[in-house]
Each structure stands twice: as C-alpha cells, then as structure tokens.
Amino acid sequence: xxxxxxxxxxxxxxxxxxxxxxxxxxxxxxxxxxxxxxxxxxxxxxxxxxxxxxxxxxxxxxxxxxxxxxxxxxxxxxxxxxxxx
Numbered sequence: 001x002x003x004x005x006x007x008x009x010x011x012x013x014x015x016x017x018x019x020x021x022x023x024x025x026x027x028x029x030x031x032x033x034x035x036x037x038x039x040x041x042x043x044x045x046x047x048x049x050x051x052x053x054x055x056x057x058x059x060x061x062x063x064x065x066x067x068x069x070x071x072x073x074x075x076x077x078x079x080x081x082x083x084x085x
Contacts, residue, residue: 009017
C-alpha cells in the first residue's frame with residue numbers, strides 16, 4: 001500500500017499545526033473549567049435535595065447528646081496562690 005501523503009511539512013506549516021493544536025487544547029480546558037459556572041449541575045432536583053436535607057436534619061437530632069456542665073472544683077492550694085497575688 002502506498003502512502004497517501006508524500007509531502008513533508010515545512011517549518012511554517014509545523015509551527016501552524018502546533019499552534020492550532022495548543023490553542024484548541026487550551027480553549028477546551030478553559031471551556032471545561034468555566035462550564036459549571038454557566039450551566040449548573042443537575043445532580044439533584046428539588047425533591048432529592050429536600051430529602052437529603054431532611055435526612056441530615058434527622059441524623060443531627062438523633063445524634064444530639066445532652067451536655068451537663070459542672071462547676072470546676074478548685075484545689076485549696078490553687079486558691080491560696082490566687083489570693084497571694
């Protein structure tokens with residue numbers, strides 16, 4: 001089978017091809033990063049979001065513990081040092 005293209009690229013053509021490839025990849029990268037800001041992710045619709053928030057709220061209520069605060073017991077030695085100041 002004979003090669004389809006026999007001609008070699010000139011330096012100017014190589015430069016143009018390289019620049020075109022680099023530019024297209026750079027623009028695609030910027031587009032990929034900027035797309036979520038323009039088009040929001042439809043991962044959760046309204047009902048799924050509400051169900052998830054309700055589930056989190058219930059988990060917090062179940063996991064909540066009652067906290068008892070007891071006054072600190074000072075040692076007499078510590079209280080004497082405070083009084084000496």
